[in-house]
Amino acid sequence: MNSSTDYNHTFHATSGYAMGMALGILILIMTILIVAYFCSSGVQEPAPSYPVTNQGSSIASQGSVVIDIGLNEATLASYYKLLYSQAKLQHKGNDSQPFCCPICLGDYKDSDMLRLLPDCGHVFHLKCVDCWLRQHSTCPLCRKSLAPTPLPESSR
Structure with missing residues (x-):
């Protein structure tokens, strides 16, 4: 047992x-x-309690603050556009000419429209960089500011 x-x-x-x-x-x-x-x-973060605009200017009105987060369409339109085939001809023999867009990493085709950024001279697919610049005011590659500088007020 x-x-x-x-x-x-x-x-x-x-x-x-x-x-x-x-x-x-x-x-x-x-x-x-x-x-x-x-x-x-897909729980989303709550919306900011302040109004946000991407028009490239900071405006304070009626007690609210607007935050500058990108460039406006007029500024974007002022930047030079060119075909990749033109860019290749201009930089013939220059090994620093990129073969792909640094934003999407897609290879450039001769028919691709590119945007040339002022000052830094970097080029990107038009659609890629315009989307970036509507949200940011810097070059996506070197982070150089592209925001237009205000003209100094003249003393009267």
């Missing part, structure tokens, strides 16, 4: 550990699934 009692005690202890392990694994899997659901559900 003694060996039968030992067997029952060992069986109950082992099955208790197995149940505990199974429950722990189940809780771990459920936690991972819940975290994955919330991470992939």
